[in-house]
Amino acid sequence: MTGVVASEATTEIEKLLGLHPKGFDLSLDRITRLLAALGDPHLKLPPVIHVAGTNGKGSVTAFCRSILEAAGLSVHVHTSPHLVNWHERYRLGVAGGRGRFVEDAVLADAVRRVAEANGGEKITVFEILTAVTFLLFSEHPADVAIIEVGLGGRFDATNVIQHPAVSIVMPISLDHQAYLGDRVELIAAEKAGIMKRGAPVIIGFQSEEAARDVLIATAERLGCPYAVYGQDFLAHEEFGRLVYQDEFGLADLPLPRLPGRHQYANAAAAIRAVKAAGFAITEHAMEIGLSRVEWPGRLQRLTDGALAQLAPRGSEIWVDGGHNPGAGQVISETMANFEERDPRPLFLVTGMINTKDPVGYFEPFGALAERVFTVPIRGSDAGLDPVALAGDAARAGLEAEPIPTVAEALIEIGRITSEDSVPPRILIGGSLYLVGDVLADNGTPPT
Structure with a gap:
């Protein structure tokens, strides 16, 4: 890692x-x-x-x-x-x-x-x-x-x-x-x-x-x-x-x-x-x-790094460790503000641990996200199964599917988006453990 x-x-x-x-x-x-x-x-x-x-x-x-x-x-x-x-x-x-x-x-x-x-x-x-x-x-x-x-x-x-x-x-x-x-x-x-x-x-x-x-x-x-x-x-x-x-x-x-x-x-x-x-x-x-001011892992933008290079060219990639309904609300509002300024299709790559309220987290994104990819959390033994988490996202009104890794999710987003379409906005989050794994794999740890 x-x-x-x-x-x-x-x-x-x-x-x-x-x-x-x-x-x-x-x-x-x-x-x-x-x-x-x-x-x-x-x-x-x-x-x-x-x-x-x-x-x-x-x-x-x-x-x-x-x-x-x-x-x-x-x-x-x-x-x-x-x-x-x-x-x-x-x-x-x-x-x-x-x-x-x-x-x-x-x-x-x-x-x-x-x-x-x-x-x-x-x-x-x-x-x-x-x-x-x-x-x-x-x-x-x-x-x-x-x-x-x-x-x-x-x-x-x-x-x-x-x-x-x-x-x-x-x-x-x-x-x-x-x-x-x-x-x-x-x-x-x-x-x-x-x-x-x-x-x-x-x-x-x-x-x-x-x-x-x-x-x-x-x-x-x-x-x-x-x-x-x-x-x-x-x-x-x-x-x-x-x-x-x-x-x-x-x-x-x-x-x-x-x-x-x-x-x-x-x-x-x-x-x-x-x-x-x-x-x-x-x-x-x-x-x-x-x-x-800087605060790693909280609406932090990834502009380069090993993982960022896997996303479609021109993608806007954000990572955020917010993991409860209150965090979902403020993060979704920020994504909506970004959408007003610079319209892009929004994809979520989400992993969560089993002490959280996934449906409450996902609900504010209902009218914003094109699709959710749910992933396991390597950094915690309390991570939710991605299949179950995809079901939670579906209950919140989102189209969701499980996928083995963040890297594969980024590649899949590239596969389903057209090269001549507007590059997507990607939010990776739902857990600080997941964000930590992403920053480590990307080669951009906090300093």
């Missing part, structure tokens, strides 16, 4: 995967015990921006990082899952410059030390890797750390942070119901668990009023100063620019580099969050941050 790093750190993590569960076991007892054995590194961090939400966590994290780095600050970033290499979970801040993924030897050493401190006690690999985050971020100086929640919030392993500079809760919709509940207000209550008494809270765009009400009620109960998208701050497009507004005034900014109108609200949440965290951010830093 091109792009995957054969490394010392990967070997150490794979050892742990053989000893400990790979999934989630929502509790703070084990991570607290482990961190105590390590000297409580989570209490020795720079100011923390803590990010939760069903959708948009990664985007708002990317915007915060880009804006803060444009202001000359060094920024640590923790995200999960990774797409191709484990190192992507740990970006270490660089003074006056762009943060870099942790070096392999440094990560391997941290993993070994955390495993040794755990002493063979029962724990999940995610908890160990979260402890690695705190160890690395405490031992490398930086001005700020952005830490993304793995799952939920209240009992997520990252939620040992006691005094965040700001907590951000992004859009909430149904996902991980087995862990978090089957109603948005229950999921919102879990996400709201990252709020800490008296610490600022930013509530991103919420399409569900019930979720927004829970988040506001929790912030008020904890005495948190809070700002709500659409109420206390907002952003909209005007004459090809992004107009941001909050109680402090207006900012005339470039449209975000990340495609999709949903990114306007994500950018606005990031701007308001860095202000709430106490950082003096100039409009120039906002401009540079929005212009340079």
Whole structure:
């Protein structure tokens, strides 16, 4: 698999995967015990921006990082899952410059030390890797750390942070119901668990009023100063620019580099969050941050690479790891906007894991996609059978067929489209695992 790093750190993590569960076991007892054995590194961090939400966590994290780095600050970033290499979970801040993924030897050493401190006690690999985050971020100086929640919030392993500079809760919709509940207000209550008494809270765009009400009620109960998208701050497009507004005034900014109108609200949440965290951010830093922001695997365009070359000449190829109905809605809206600007036949190449709602994901594409090709996911043992997934797409009103690989899907799209017709638009997605496999096979891993 091109792009995957054969490394010392990967070997150490794979050892742990053989000893400990790979999934989630929502509790703070084990991570607290482990961190105590390590000297409580989570209490020795720079100011923390803590990010939760069903959708948009990664985007708002990317915007915060880009804006803060444009202001000359060094920024640590923790995200999960990774797409191709484990190192992507740990970006270490660089003074006056762009943060870099942790070096392999440094990560391997941290993993070994955390495993040794755990002493063979029962724990999940995610908890160990979260402890690695705190160890690395405490031992490398930086001005700020952005830490993304793995799952939920209240009992997520990252939620040992006691005094965040700001907590951000992004859009909430149904996902991980087995862990978090089957109603948005229950999921919102879990996400709201990252709020800490008296610490600022930013509530991103919420399409569900019930979720927004829970988040506001929790912030008020904890005495948190809070700002709500659409109420206390907002952003909209005007004459090809992004107009941001909050109680402090207006900012005339470039449209975000990340495609999709949903990114306007994500950018606005990031701007308001860095202000709430106490950082003096100039409009120039906002401009540079929005212009340079990048977030691999989320509406990322593939223009070259081994897989991209298999598609029909002139194809527009996008990859996106969104995997729930909320993500399907915003991604389909973006595809519809692309269609208005540049009409092309849309093909989906989709793989999903068995904890998701495939029909809910596919439904927003009903009037847009010509055909869906469903593929297995090599990077997960929980992947849905492509035949079953094609049936889900059909139930959502789409013409669908299973196919063995993404490469074969791209070749088949070339076979069924005429050379003298408009080149197609191809969206590969439905799972971050699938996107990771695609970026690796294409030879374009995140950097």
